[in-house]
Amino acid sequence: MSEPKYKFLSTPRRPVEDRRFVAGRGKYVADLERPDMLHVAPLASHHAAAVINSIDGSKALAMPGVIDVITGDELAGAVQPLMNGLNTPNVRRFPLAVGRVRYAGEWVCAVVAESRAIAEDALENIIVDATPQPFVLDAEQALLDSSTPVHPEHGSNLLLDRKFVWGPVDEDFAAAAHSLSFSVTWGRNSTVPIETFGVIAEWNGWDQMLDIWASIQMPKYADQIARSLGLPGNAIRVHYDVDVGGSYGVKRGIKHSVLVGYVARKLGRAVRLIEDRLENMRAGDAHGPERKFDVAVAFDDDGTVRAMKMRALDNAGAYAGRAPFQLGKPISAIVGPYKINSVAYHALSVTTNKTVQEAVRGFGQAPTNYAIETAMDRVAEYLGMDRLALRQHNLIRADQFPYLIPSGSHYDSGDYHAVIDKVLAAADYPAMLAERDRLRADGMMAGIGIAACLEPSGGNSSFEPLLNESNKTSTWMESCQVNVDALGCVTARIHTTSSGQGHETLVSTILGEVLQINPELIRITRPNSLESLPGNSPVGSRMAIMLGGAAARAGEKLKAKIMAIAAHHLAVDVDQLRYESGDVIAPDGRSLVWDDMIELAHRQYHSLPDGMDPGLASFDIMQVPTGEALPADGKVQMYPCYAFEFHLVLVSFDPIIGRPDIHSYFIGHDCGTVINPAIVSGMTYGGIAHGIGAALFEEFAYDANGQLLTQSFLDYLMPSSHEVPAINIVKHCTPSPHTVFGQKGSGESGYLGSPAAVSGAINDAVAGLGIHFEKLPIRMSAISDAIAAKSS
Amino acid sequence: MKPVRFDYKRPATIDEACGLLVSDDNARILAGGQSLIPMLSMRLSRPSLLVDIAHIPELTSLVETETHIEIGAMVRQANARASAMVKVHLPLLFKALAFVGHPPTRARGTIGGSIAHADPSAEIALVAATLGAEIVYRVGGADEIFDASSFFIGPMLTLAPPAGCLTKLCFTKAPAICGTGFHEVAPRKSDYALASAAAQINAEVGLGVTGIYLGVGSVGDFPEPLDVDGLIGTSLDDAVIGDVVHAAMEAVETVEDLHASAAYRKRVATELAIRALRDARDEISKDLNQ
Amino acid sequence: MNDVTLSINGKAVSAATEPRVTLLDYLRDVAGLKGTHAGCEHGVCGACTVLVDGDPVRSCLMLAVQAEGVDITTIEGIGGLGARAGELGIIQDAFCEAHGLQCGYCTPGMILAAEALLSVNAAPSEHDVREAISGNICRCTGYVQIVEAIMLAAKRLRQRNDTSAPDLTPA
Secondary structure: OOOOOOOOOOOOOOOOOHHHHHOOOOOEHHHOOOOOOEEEEEEEOOOOOEEEEEEEOHHHHOOOOEEEEEEHHHHHOOOOOOOOOOOOOOOOOOOOOOOEEOOOOOEEEEEEEOOHHHHHHHHOOOEEEEEEOOOOOOHHHHHOOOOOOOOHHHOOOEEEEEEEEEOOHHHHHHHOOEEEEEEEEEOOOOOOOOOOOEEEEEEEOOOOEEEEEEOOOOOOHHHHHHHHHOOOHHHEEEEOOOEOOOOOOOOOOHHHHHHHHHHHHHHOOEEEEEOOHHHHHHHOOOEOOOEEEEEEEEEOOOOOEEEEEEEEEEEEEOOOOOHHHHHOHHHHHOOOOEOOOEEEEEEEEEEOOOOOEOOOOOOOHHHHHHHHHHHHHHHHHHHOOOHHHHHHHHEOOHHHOOEEOOOOOEEOOOOHHHHHHHHHHHHOHHHHHHHHHHHHHOOOEEEEEEEEEEEEEOOOOOHHHHHOOOOOOOOOOEEEEEEEOOOOOEEEEOOOOEOOOOHHHHHHHHHHHHHOOOHHHOEEEOOEHHHOOOOOOOOOOOHHHHHHHHHHHHHHHHHHHHHHHHHHHHOOOHHHOEEEOOEEEOOOOOEEOHHHHHHHHHHOHHHOOOOOOOOEEEEEEEOOOOOOOOOEOOEOOOOOEEEEEEEEEEEEEOOOOOOOEEEEEEEEEEOEOOOOHHHHHHHHHHHHHHHHHHHHOOOOOEOOOOOEOOOOOOOOOOOOOOOOOOEEEEEEOOOOOOOOOOEOOOOOOOOOOHHHHHHHHHHHHHHHHOOOOOEEOOOHHHHHHHHHHHHO | OOOOOOEEEOOOOHHHHHHHHHHOOOEEEEOOOOOHHHHHHOOOOOOOEEEEOOOOHHHHOEEEOOOEEEEEOOOEHHHHHHOHHHHHHOHHHHHHHOOOOOHHHHHHOEHHHHHHHOOOOOHHHHHHHHHOOEEEEEEOOEEEEEEHHHHEEEOOEEOOOOOOEEEEEEEEOOOOEEEEEEEEEOOOOOOOOOEEEEEEEEEEOOOEEEEEEEEEEOOOOOOEEEOOHHHOOOOOOHHHHHHHHHHHHOOOOOOOOOOOOHHHHHHHHHHHHHHHHHHHHHHHHHHHHO | OEEEEEEEOOEEEEEEEOOOOEHHHHHHHHOOOOOOOOOOOOOOOOOOEEEEOOEEEEHHHOEHHHHOOOEEEOHHHOOOOHHHOOOOOHHHHHHHHHOOOOOOOOHHHHHHHHHHHHHHOOOOOHHHHHHHOOOOOOOOOOOHHHHHHHHHHHHHHHHHHOOOOOOOOOO
């Protein structure tokens, strides 16, 4: 029997964070008390669009306990507009509406009071005189010249209009035997964490320091706030030791933070804004993509898909932010796991009078995967070919890696066919087909959904320079710091908040593996932003690769120092030494144990090699692997690693009731080397649940007046324990050549393919009726109505 | 999301509660609070006084008389569901209670609160309306009794007298031979239903079917009992049930929202009503054929 | 303002409180017990679940004044207290074992819902478990490992009550 490859990695180990959470001892932002803290409540716009004529806060200000009423005009005179990813300088955004409101729910002004309840009382006494304006909600409408610009200064609603052609698209279409086209729409949904966004800011005039505690998952958060507030970067101290109650992309909160930062500085007090659920839903600016795809594919009789044309139109909501970049990230896997030779991609983003779009799990990849997988199903249907066989025919083969896709990224590694074979075996696919047929014979509608897709991981921001040529960012680093104290105990520092990803477990496991010491003995701390090395936070499915990579490299540096000290002390060449569980052993059997090394490093400077610094500490600032170059010719190597997932799901429903019941759910998952199995499985299960929500239940829906219909959890429906089935994960491991242990990302797993799979299953169930559901979510009412329309 | 300021009183008797309601036009009764408190928190409900009736002993009693089961307004839904009396004598209510909210809301939510709140999709109100339960209010020192089949007049709207306090709900006990069926459909198991149906068939040995009750909920502005007396004396086979239910549903007005079209509600309510009746029939078929 | 005295985790807490204050806000702001989390404040998500006389209840759907005279258990009342802080209860331990959580925000409510279930049902089916937590929304886990954790806890609790089995009670 061979030795296990790793001592701690990939072994079942309890995540270290769990202890405090099961005891209710997590430290979330709303749990923090500061002396004399004030509370902010924003006033929500009733109008989808209106010019603000006046705001009279005098009556509110006269109420006991009310400290201040802040308006957009005041703020605009004091802070810089929030960062905008594109070159659209006239799409300016402040935390509060300035001059006009652009969506229902937008913050018109804010009350600062001694308690949240008093602040809400005061909101009812603010008199806003506003004149309603024309508005636009639909993205195609917003594209028309005749549409009302959400930002009149900008002149139109167009934020982004980029056409890419990668490879001989026209030639491939001309040469292919067949082509077809279709449209699908990904409904506006989001991850909707159970913790809303919250932030506390506290200004200390004597130190000239703004302390911030926030439930953030945001790259360059401190920088953005400092810029907007006009403060030096080192006058903002963001505390990373705040637990974040879920994010999956959306916990950005820049507008909230700039607002309370401004108020804290103005009043010299601690100020907090914890969104309530209504604020979170309508104006947290955390809605995900709402995207319409027009897709055409060219293919041959044998099912070979040669080329694809995709137009993706995103409804960004009322302001720009980073939302348009969610059309850029999918370029990194624009052909999915398939050998599609050429692609034309037209990315469009428009403003509308809806809530602002923010980053959501996958940063636009899940909608694009849904469109690609729908294309695969449609081609199979057109050719009368088995959907599975069609995919297997088009998948990139294991011997083709690294595989260069038309848009410029190399896929690092994979064995897609092997994963699929494993899933088919685990699911007993013939039995699943038989079960589908049995359900159909019983009068049910039943279908099998299939989805194969990729999780680009290791996040950099190459989509920024790709979509905005004035942006020259290629750096996208992550850092880790390790110290061994004078008693020999190891402490590592990570420079970010976490929202459930288990980063403490990640780093302690990896350091334990590198240093061969029990990870449970390694303590992880989170310093504030001023004490931190540079990083980019847990986005883009990057932390196993980047934080894990930085931790491993810092650990290796530490180990190298230990070896150098030992070599000097034992007078042996370093190459001849062996490192074993913290001890260093010479070929002749002499050894130094861990405590000896600590003694030497911490107390016996005279015994260290000449010129070596005392102590045992190291750090590493790591750049994203493969992220070396700026885009050229509309192509770029985007993320370094590509995890693969394959979904197989059996769904049935009563033709009259239309309520989909998921009978069995299998996912094959290959994210390379797994650091902690329970964490990876958990994220995959959670991603699938989130995708089931996107496919069947969740939507930020607006009425014709621009009012959000799903502002509460009574109408925005998230899957409960009854709607998420038992899920079977079939594991496979193809290590990445680009990472320290071969790991790839897994933070978006499950979500990237489950909406496509569930949609595919429902469409399979109704295929015999000639029905295609072309919009997510697919509500039970729509299913029943469509079937009724066919049968009448 | 904090409520407006209000006063709070905790009367010890029904009459004291009624007195408080008379003293303040903007007073509201607080029962289990599972529907009222979210409305308070969203400031959709803005009372000046809340009258907490949880501490009035007679409102929490479950009483069996010779002919009726009387459920005090403050009986918690979970307790009603756990009651052997309800299980044996009110089998339709027993079935329906499993669909009300989920365990934490049933632990606090009350039978009377659900009736008074009058949500069009409420299961307890549907059963009460279907079976024509008596709804008893205390007002001005006297009891006023309403027939549940006509008590609900719109979404969150009832015939409840101003300044009245709902004290109990009286159901006629089911006969020894009684079949019931309850179905509802919601996007998620515990959501407000998009359509629901309740059915009960009473029978006696020798006489056969003596009464058939059917109601649909969630489809319109209030739970609606349907007249299916035409089924009495028929074979109750699937075809007959289907015809009668389709006819009875014709006049039912259904509403449309984000989650379901009006056509969906009508189609599904019809189907659920048929299924509920079939369930009820199947439960007693053995007894009747003996 | 009313004087509101509540029995929380076996201790009496008293404070002048506006009637409009929910039990959730009282627990967090008055009693300083931050383990009960606000998720939606309108009774849907279950993050604020506590036990009231042993039953799972949403603390955002109760006013603090309504809670006089009942026994309230929050997550802080589960597991080791005082000098035994750091000792997990069996359900808490099972959540760690199965990693039945990620961000931890819904976790206290989940654990209390599980406590309520297992106090009345020693051998729940998977369906029973799903029903018991159906009013507690989790956005991280897809519930799979939560269900595993509760099933595991049930098994261990049964073993604890079986005198022939090894005693897993913390010393």
